[in-house]
Amino acid sequence: MRLGLAANRLHHRDHDAALFRWLRTCETGIRELQLGLHVVGRTFDAIQASALLADHAGMRRYPYGRDGGLMKLVAEVVGMPGDERTLDGAIYLIDPVDPSSIFPEAAALKRQCVIQHKPFISTVASARDWIESERIHAGLAPDPGADDLHAHDQQTLALIAHDAMKPTMLDFADAHFEVLSAFAGRVATGTTGQRLNELAWSRGWPAGQAWVQRYQSGPLGGDAQIADLVLQGRCQRAIFFEDPHVARQHEADIQLLERAVTTVTDSAVCMTSPAVAGRWAQAVVRRRRQRPG
Template structure:
C-alpha cells in the first residue's frame, strides 16, 4: 500500500463506476459487488472515488453504509470519468487512486468512449488494477482483504479449486520475457490449473519452459497453443471464456505500440465482460505478480 508517513499506511483508494445496466436492478453487478464483498470492504475500509450516477445508485439501494468513506465525482457526461483518469496518473499519493473498478456492460456505447479506453490504458501503464467485471472486482477485494489478515470469503472458494479451472496466458511481443519470468516464478501454482491456454508464440515458449522444468515429455503439452492473436487466437480463447471454460485471463499488454489487431484484443475483453460474474482479465504487469502470489495464499485457506 501507499503511505502517508513512514509508520502509518493509508487506506486503499479505489475508483468506482458502473455502466447503467450494472447499477439499477436489485441484483445488478454493483449491488452484488457491495453486498457480496461487504466483509472484505469492511476489513479494508477503502476510500471510494465514485462517479456521479454510480453513487446515486448506491444510495438508492441503501448501500452507502457498505461503501463507507467516499468522494463523489461528477456524472460521466460532466467529466467524472475524465477526472478519474487524471487520478490514476496523479503522482500525489493523497490524490491518486490505487485501483479502478469499472463494471462494464459490453453493449453500452459509453464503454468505448475515449475516456473509458484511456482509463484502462493508463491503469496498465501505471501498473494499477483495472477491474472491469464483477468477478475481477470480487476476487481482487477478497485477495487484498486476505493479504491484510481477513478471513477468506467462502462464497468464492469454488473458484480457487484450480484443478477444475482454466487459465489463458497471453503476452504481446515486448512482454513475452516478462510472461516467461512470471510463469517460471509461479510455475507450481500455474501447474495446478486443469487447463492452460495461450496464443501463438507465447504458447510455444511456455511449453519450452515447462519441458525444462517438468521434462521433455511431461512438459510438451503443458499449454494448449492457439493461433497468434492477429490470426484469430484471441477469438478462439474468447469462445472458451463464453463457454465458461476459462475464468482467468492473464494478458500482458504493451500499451505503447500501435496494434493492428486491436479489435481482437477488445473482443477477448468483451467476452469476459459478457460473462461478468464469471471471468476476469489481468493486464497490468505489476499487479499480475501480486495477483498470482495472493492466489497461492488464498488457496491454502480454501482447501
C-alpha cells in the same frame, strides 16, 4: 487504499444488477479493508439509493460521466502532483454494448492503469477476486464465499502477451509455475504458447506433453478463439499482458477478447498488469496455506 468506481447503466439499473451483486458479496471485505471508493456520479447515486455501504466513510462522490467524472478518475490513477487524490486502481463494470464503454476516457482509464501497474477491474468476478486477494494480503482469514474463484483445479487459464510483453510473461510463469500448474488447463496464443511450453519442459514438465494448449497467434485469430472459450464458460481466467504503447493491427481481435470477458461478468476474471497478477499469485499461495484444498 483507494479505487475509482464506475458502472455502465446496465450494471446498476435494478436490484439484481452487477454492481449490487458485487457489493452484496463484498461489502464486508470493503469495510474490513477500509477501502476508499471514488465513485462517478450516477453509480454513486445508485449505491446510495440501494442502502448498501451505508455510512461507509470511504465513499466519495464524483461528477457524472458526462461532466468529467471518469476523466477525473483517469487523472487520479496517474496521480496529481501535490494532491492526495492519487488512486490505487479502478473498478469499471463494463456493459460491452454501451457506447460509453468505448469513449476515450474509458479507454484511457484502462490504459493508464496498465501503464501505472495498477489494477483495472472490469467484471464482477475480477472485483470479487481482487477483494479476496487484498483481504489475504491484509492478514484476514479466507472468505469461504470466494472458494469458487479459487477452484483452480476446475478452471482453465488463458496466458496472453503481446510481443514486447512476452519476456515478462515468461518471467511471471517461471516465478509462479506451481500456482499456474494447479489449473485444470491452460491456453495461449501461438508464440507465447510455444515459449511457455518450452519453459515448462525446462522446469521438468513431461517432455512432449503440452503445458498450454496453443491456439493461433493473435493476428491470425487466436484472441478470437480464446474469446469463444470464455463465452462458452470453458475459460474462467485470463492473464493478458498488453503493451499499451504500441498500435496493433489486430486491435479489433484484442477488443473482442476483452468484450467477451465483460459479457460473462460474473464468471470471468481478467488481469492486465504483471504487478497485479504477481500479487494475485502470492495471495493464492497464502490462501492455500490457510485453507488447504
